[in-house]
Amino acid sequence: MTHESRLARGLGLGGSATVLAALLVAGPALAANDNSSGSSDSSGQAPHLAVTESDFDKTPQGQQIERYQLTNRNGMSVDIITFGARVQAIHMPDKNGKDADIALGFDNVKDYIDHQSTYFGATIGRYGNRIANGKFKLDGKTYNLPKNNGPNTLHGGTKGFDQMIWAASPIDTGNTVGVELTHFSPDGTMGFPGNLAVTVRYTLDNDNDLRIHYSAVSDKDTVINLTNHTYFNLAGAGSGTVLNQVAMINADQFTPIDKTLIPTGQLKSVSGTPLDFTTPKPIGQDIHADNQQLKYAEPKQGGYDFNWVLNSDGNLNKLAVRVSDPKSGRTVEMYTTEPGVQFYTSNFLDGSFKGTNGNTLGHWGGFTLEAQHYPDSPNQSNFPSTELKAGQKYTQTTVYKFLPE
Numbered sequence: 001m002t003h004e005s006r007l008a009r010g011l012g013l014g015g016s017a018t019v020l021a022a023l024l025v026a027g028p029a030l031a032a033n034d035n036s037s038g039s040s041d042s043s044g045q046a047p048h049l050a051v052t053e054s055d056f057d058k059t060p061q062g063q064q065i066e067r068y069q070l071t072n073r074n075g076m077s078v079d080i081i082t083f084g085a086r087v088q089a090i091h092m093p094d095k096n097g098k099d100a101d102i103a104l105g106f107d108n109v110k111d112y113i114d115h116q117s118t119y120f121g122a123t124i125g126r127y128g129n130r131i132a133n134g135k136f137k138l139d140g141k142t143y144n145l146p147k148n149n150g151p152n153t154l155h156g157g158t159k160g161f162d163q164m165i166w167a168a169s170p171i172d173t174g175n176t177v178g179v180e181l182t183h184f185s186p187d188g189t190m191g192f193p194g195n196l197a198v199t200v201r202y203t204l205d206n207d208n209d210l211r212i213h214y215s216a217v218s219d220k221d222t223v224i225n226l227t228n229h230t231y232f233n234l235a236g237a238g239s240g241t242v243l244n245q246v247a248m249i250n251a252d253q254f255t256p257i258d259k260t261l262i263p264t265g266q267l268k269s270v271s272g273t274p275l276d277f278t279t280p281k282p283i284g285q286d287i288h289a290d291n292q293q294l295k296y297a298e299p300k301q302g303g304y305d306f307n308w309v310l311n312s313d314g315n316l317n318k319l320a321v322r323v324s325d326p327k328s329g330r331t332v333e334m335y336t337t338e339p340g341v342q343f344y345t346s347n348f349l350d351g352s353f354k355g356t357n358g359n360t361l362g363h364w365g366g367f368t369l370e371a372q373h374y375p376d377s378p379n380q381s382n383f384p385s386t387e388l389k390a391g392q393k394y395t396q397t398t399v400y401k402f403l404p405e
């Protein structure tokens with residue numbers, strides 16, 4: 001079966017969905033991406049790479065949710081589930097070979113629904129982060145979106161891609177294993193214009209690269225900002241806070257926010273502020289600093305929740321972020337084609353519910369590295385555009401690279 005017919009079948013719709021599916025698979029971009037990963041094994045072989053499918057759970061309505069587990073020869077495994085096209089778990093050995101799950105998650109669908117606002121591991125769409133006052137103008141028309149975060153729309157509205165059941169099929173290219181997930185979002189979903197066909201491909205290789213490639217096509221001009229919302233705790237989910245983990249964000253500037261976390265429109269230097277991570281420092285080092293921006297992000301206990309303007313500037317070969325845990329020796333690096341990253345220190349977790357394996361998930365229990373265009377770009381003409389023209393293809397590639405010590 002071709003990609004095209006599989007996507008059209010996965011979408012379960014004819015008409016515009018089939019046309020969009022055809023557009024989405026048109027051209028060599030996706031296939032080229034598989035081979036250009038730069039992740040091929042130096043011996044020319046890829047032993048121990050595997051993808052296995054199993055039942056994860058059922059939704060309250062009885063729909064089956066599948067899990068795809070990607071494994072490599074270094075003892076890493078990544079579990080992706082079809083509910084929200086999300087990363088449910090990432091297992092990796094520490095410097096002594098001891099395994100831990102380093103991604104926050106749940107082991108059942110009900111918890112993902114009940115704690116929707118965590119967005120654990122999810123694919124976020126149609127628009128990652130906030131759109132001010134739940135509205136934007138495009139081609140002279142005003143679009144209204146449901147508000148789900150004070151006066152604003154967050155992460156695509158009340159029912160975003162994180163709550164959707166995605167169609168999935170396994171990938172095995174020889175050098176990588178993975179899963180391709182597809183979703184069809186009808187015109188007007190959550191107020192956004194255009195029928196939108198979306199594909200997210202997760203692949204893992206023997207260099208410990210977890211690569212996420214996104215593509216989307218709309219039949220009307222629209223806006224789009226996809227991201228992944230995995231919370232990492234390199235010492236292991238539930239093992240305490242990430243405050244001693246050491247972060248480097250390759251960014252000289254950030255987008256300052258107002259008290260509703262909407263960008264003011266300026267780009268500001270990080271120099272001399274607690275947001276300066278150009279030189280690696282423990283996440284907790286300046287988190288309690290007396291700083292107005294930090295207070296907007298987390299008024300009570302301190303926390304980061306900002307968009308950094310990456311110096312890597314869309315270059316997938318340039319390091320965007322690195323975080324290391326001195327204790328376990330685990331490191332994650334992020335590379336992305338996106339211009340920004342939302343670094344968020346799970347300021348709204350409070351230990352009131354448990355995650356996978358009964359893990360307690362408290363304040364600062366994880367951090368996200370959300371590769372993205374800047375928040376509220378549809379209302380900020382000086383930010384890089386998030387507009388997707390009818391019939392054109394949106395793409396993004398983001399790589400999380402995991403390094404043993």
Ligand code: BGC
Nearest residue numbers: 117118119305342344348370
């Ligand atoms: C946002 C936070 C929000 C969180 C939801 C992050 O991407 O920046 O403000 O609370 O997602 O869990």
